[in-house]
Amino acid sequence: MKGVTVLSEYRLPYLQESDTISLGRKIGALLFPGAFIALYGDLGSGKTTFTRALAAGLGIQDNICSPSYNIVAEYGEGRLPLYHFDAYRLEDVSELMEIGFVDYCYGGGVVVMEWANKVSKALPRDRLDIHIIGSGTQFRTMLFVPHGSSYTDILKETVI
């Protein structure tokens, strides 16, 4: 549509909760086996809200909540398995490795990592970084940074 566009990042401002949710659903519907979504943003910015919408886009009906206390929650009943991680409470990347993190990344499902900045060294090279800025009743700004052409393709179908 736009010919050859080299996309490095894409910013969407003035988002209401319904916008965050509809973006999550659309992206979720396009995720592929091995996809990795890294979420960045303060407490209450909407990482879990967005993950819940991604899960709905994958066909998962379960109520997704923050897995802070267990590091990872698995949802098997959607179009693809979803592995929902939350790094908030991790002291060290090794804690992630000890539960077989790499197997989850290449296990044919979709991985979502909340608080990805806490485990930046462990993140796969190919992934979609999503930063959520704002909290409380403020509008949110979402910044999408694709690493790898599969993610650029998804953004072309959804946010661009």
Add this chain to the structure above:
Amino acid sequence: MSLILAISTSSQSASISLIKSGSVLAEPLVMHNNLSHTKTLMPMIDELFSSFAISCNDIDCFAVDTGPGSFTGVRIGVATANGLAMGSGKPIIGISSLLALRYYQLEISPVASIIDAHNDNVYAAIYFNKSATLAPCATTIHDLIEKIPANTLCLGDGANAHHALISELQPTAKFSSEESGIIKASCVGLAAWDRIEDCGSVEAASSGIVLPTYLKLSQAERNAKKEE
């Protein structure tokens, strides 16, 4: 006479094998996502035992693939093999997945065993006959290729994943079928048999318990590509 039960679950397949005096009697194998090895392994062993009308007590030695490979897969294999060995009071031998790959085509040298560690990292070793000319290590695919001698047969899922790059930078490199991306329990068993022969006895070759093989990627290697 020596009967070995070998187990490998470090790759995309779960396989077991019965080795008698250095030859392969049987090798059932199941391909799947390595997160589900737990469900397959024990039933496979039960089935193999009943088809040969044997039990754990007839096994002289257990051999297990200790990785590197799938984190969960390696742990399932090692825990199962340690459990069987301890339960039956028999010895156990750990064989690295890199050495097992070398037994895929023992008549060819040199061979590079290459296991994908993702993000352009690999676990690798290079063998000439039965000795390692590059000891098992974790490295980047680019650094490894510089060390691959001419006419090397490259095996393993890392060789498959980086086939194009290896051929470009080392045009004399040879490759095997896609099947070489999995680790076969028969290769684990044959490597264990050789170790018994080399050491002179099962006792000298084995230990009470085996641990997963750890080859740590350095932070620099993990992040080398991110810096670009």
